[in-house]
Amino acid sequence: MPDxxxxxxxxxxxxxxxxxxxxxEMTLLLAVVSMVLGVLLGLLVAAARLSRFLLIRAIAGxxxxxxxxxxxxxxxxxxxxxxxxxxxxxxxxxxAGIICLSCHASAYLAEVFRAGILSISGGQRHAxxxxxxxxxQAAYRIVLPQALTRMLPAIGSQSINLVKESAxxxxxxxxxxxxxxxxxAGFTMRSIEILTAAxxxxxxxxxxxxxxxxxxxxxxxxxx
Amino acid sequence: MPYTWRxxxxxxxxxxxxQGLWMTCxxxxxxxxxxxxxxxxxxLLRLSDWRILRxxxxxxxxxxxxxxxxxxxxxxxxxIPLLTGVLLSPFFSGLLALxxxxxxxxxxxxxTGIQSVDRGQRHAxxxxxxxSMQTMRRVVLPQAVMRMVxxxxxMWVALFKDTSILxxxxxxxxxxxxxxLASDTFRPLxxxxxxxxxxxxxxxxxxxxxxxxxxxxxxxx
Numbered sequence: 001m002p003d004x005x006x007x008x009x010x011x012x013x014x015x016x017x018x019x020x021x022x023x024x025e026m027t028l029l030l031a032v033v034s035m036v037l038g039v040l041l042g043l044l045v046a047a048a049r050l051s052r053f054l055l056i057r058a059i060a061g062x063x064x065x066x067x068x069x070x071x072x073x074x075x076x077x078x079x080x081x082x083x084x085x086x087x088x089x090x091x092x093x094x095x096a097g098i099i100c101l102s103c104h105a106s107a108y109l110a111e112v113f114r115a116g117i118l119s120i121s122g123g124q125r126h127a128x129x130x131x132x133x134x135x136x137q138a139a140y141r142i143v144l145p146q147a148l149t150r151m152l153p154a155i156g157s158q159s160i161n162l163v164k165e166s167a168x169x170x171x172x173x174x175x176x177x178x179x180x181x182x183x184x185a186g187f188t189m190r191s192i193e194i195l196t197a198a199x200x201x202x203x204x205x206x207x208x209x210x211x212x213x214x215x216x217x218x219x220x221x222x223x224x
Numbered sequence: 225m226p227y228t229w230r231x232x233x234x235x236x237x238x239x240x241x242x243q244g245l246w247m248t249c250x251x252x253x254x255x256x257x258x259x260x261x262x263x264x265x266x267x268l269l270r271l272s273d274w275r276i277l278r279x280x281x282x283x284x285x286x287x288x289x290x291x292x293x294x295x296x297x298x299x300x301x302x303x304i305p306l307l308t309g310v311l312l313s314p315f316f317s318g319l320l321a322l323x324x325x326x327x328x329x330x331x332x333x334x335x336t337g338i339q340s341v342d343r344g345q346r347h348a349x350x351x352x353x354x355x356s357m358q359t360m361r362r363v364v365l366p367q368a369v370m371r372m373v374x375x376x377x378x379m380w381v382a383l384f385k386d387t388s389i390l391x392x393x394x395x396x397x398x399x400x401x402x403x404x405l406a407s408d409t410f411r412p413l414x415x416x417x418x419x420x421x422x423x424x425x426x427x428x429x430x431x432x433x434x435x436x437x438x439x440x441x442x443x444x445x
Contacts, residue, residue: 069427071388073399074420081412085227160290167292171392178294191302199291199299206290 012190013197020194023180024201030097030166030176035159037098038105045106046113060110067107072165076100080172097169097176105162109155116151117143149220156213160206167202177201233411234418244401245422251319251387251397256380258323263330270335281331288328293389297321301393318390326383333379337372338364374437381430385423398422 013020048060067075080096091099120143128138170179181198185191234241269281288296301317304310312320341364349359388399402419406412 065428065431066424069385069431070420070423071385071399073388073391074402074416074423077399077403077406077412078416078420081406082416085413164292167294168389170294178292178298181295182298185302192306195295195299195303199287199295202292202295203287203290207286210286210290 008193009190010193010197012188012193016184016188016194019180019184020177020197020201023175023177024205026174026176027163027166027178027205030101030169030174031159031163033098034101034105034166035162037102038109038158038162039155041102041106042109042113045110046117049110049114050117064107064110067104068111072100072104072168073171075104076169076172093169093172093174096172097166097174100169101162101166104165105158108158108161112151112154112158113147116147116154119150120146153213153217153221156209156216160209160213163202163206163209227413229414230411231414231418233409234414237405237409237415240401240405241398241419241422244396244398247395247397248384248387248399251322251390251395252380252384254319255322255326255383255387258319259326259330259379259383260376262323262327264334266327266331267334267338270331271338285328285331288325289332293321293325293386294392296325297389297393300324314390314394318393318395322383322387322390325386326379329379330376333372333375334368337368340371341367370441374434374441377430377434377437381427381434384427384430388423 045060045063048056049064051057051060076096079100080091080093083096084090124142124146125138128142129135133141166176167178170176170182173179177198181194185194188194266281266285269277270285272278272281297318300321301312301314304317304320305312345363345367346359349363350356354362387397390397391400391403394400398419402415406415409415
């Protein structure tokens with residue numbers, strides 16, 4: 001400990017709690033909306049990747065690879081600063097954040113969905129078709145319900161990742177938890193307390209999800 | 225008015241980008257080394273018989289796994305100097321944050337790898353008169369390593385992309401150079417596009433290797 005060791009003053013956190021909570025609200029909004037959009041888009045992309053047509057498969061595959069092989073920071077900066085130049089109209093930081101988080105999540109989720117569907121043995125689908133079900137019925141009634149339980153833990157992990165990635169949209173000045181934390185740290189000159197509080201809030205958000213993922217993993221994946 | 229692409233701006237500044245890319249590679253390699261070594265130590269602590277060793281190791285792993293990397297990077301960069309009085313350069317605090325982050329995930333890979341080897345094998349080795357050290361070295365680890373390779377390779381690819389986050393504390397790697405050039409040249413479209421392409425060209429073949437490794441090391445019992 002140096003001579004001028006700081007005294008921890010956690011009242012700075014309680015005094016500014018309303019700002020941190022406003023940030024938390026935005027973080028939650030980003031995570032929930034992007035997760036819902038990501039799941040929907042991910043299902044679409046997974047279906048495209050399992051399509052019979054080579055062109056559709058190739059486009060969907062390229063989409064997944066691009067979002068998975070570039071850093072999230074590069075994606076958010078590109079969408080916020082470069083995309084408006086291509087399209088000709090500006091988008092808000094919020095829109096850029098939602099677009100990036102949803103598309104990013106959808107690429108990872110599409111792989112989860114695809115692997116889950118492929119993990120169900122082909123015999124099950126053939127049996128369903130032999131019983132006279134249509135392709136849609138076979139997918140909807142036989143394959144998907146079984147695939148879903150195997151996918152649940154991986155979907156949960158993606159939701160955790162989404163909360164963590166959402167901190168990065170602070171670089172385009174979207175006012176979520178990390179943005180408020182960094183602004184308050186500078187403003188109050190109390191980075192130790194504020195940043196620690198922010199880290200703990202993130203941990204409190206994701207840790208219950210991590211426990212749920214572990215539970216789902218034990219329940220559905222290890223057994224099967 | 226249609227937009228005129230000016231890729232000559234990128235070509236002119238290519239040395240700046242390449243310099244950043246070099247730093248990105250250095251950071252990836254060094255953090256991976258830290259992660260592999262520290263991660264193993266943490267994993268052994270978590271598998272220890274003593275609670276006093278297990279608990280801190282678990283808290284460390286969970287804290288680094290449940291908080292965003294950006295928070296860890298900023299925390300270490302600003303809070304460690306305030307707490308200890310030791311000034312850290314952006315490079316060292318960034319490396320420390322990345323290395324410890326990788327170590328947390330790596331320790332889980334080690335731990336699950338070791339635990340995934342069937343318990344019967346360990347019992348059989350001990351029944352043959354091997355000491356617990358011999359059992360670990362000759363029976364458990366050789367099999368566990370095979371299962372650890374694919375997730376470790378996946379970790380490497382994730383790490384390569386995550387180094388970009390260090391741009392936020394001023395480590396002069398590829399993403400930092402990109403943001404600098406984008407505002408310096410007023411050509412964000414060209415610069416950010418080229419940088420995204422550079423990341424893609426480097427990361428994509430690596431992810432193909434990861435897929436191959438998962439195929440190759442698939443466990444059959």
